[in-house]
Amino acid sequence: MNFVLQSSYLLGLVALLLVAAVLVARQVWRTRGVETRLSQLQKRVNDGQATGLDYYELGSIFLRKKLYVQCVNQLQKAIKNWDESDTDGLAKVHNALGYAYFSQEQYDLAIRQYREALKRQPQYVTGMNNLGHAYEKKKLTAQALEMYEQALQIAPDDPTAKQRANSLRKRLAPTG
Secondary structure: OHHHHHHHHHHHHHHHHHHHHHHHHHHHHHHHHHHHHHHHHHHHHHOOOOOHHHHHHHHHHHHHOOOHHHHHHHHHHHHHHOOOOOHHHHHHHHHHHHHHHHHOOOHHHHHHHHHHHHHHOOOOHHHHHHHHHHHHHOOOHHHHHHHHHHHHHHOOOOHHHHHHHHHHHHHHOOOO
């Protein structure tokens, strides 16, 4: 009996270590891929061959790494180098720039970028949700609710807009 218990304990431990090893290896593989792409993009920038999309991708990497100052710098370059006829892509760049500002608690700058994204792509639900969230941080509850409701008109099942709109409606409801 004791041997069976020890064997099952050992087997469980080996299985746990194997799972941990796989998870660590996956993370190392992902990180290596991101670092390789980062190096490639930085080389293109240094060689003067970067496109707006390259700057956007580089900014996105910095955003994921929470290097907001570098992110803002790259996304601003992306906007300057972007093809103006690609309004959907440009809306995503402005949205990402808004998120970088939002993450630094620069809500006025974030709002400006989210509005620019929506000017370029008026049906951009993610941009509406982000703008609504920035309005909430600025205590502009009515404008935030309006953004979430606008998002729900386009995407009635959007979970973010549903949750935030319901929360704001409760806050704005008169208490009796």
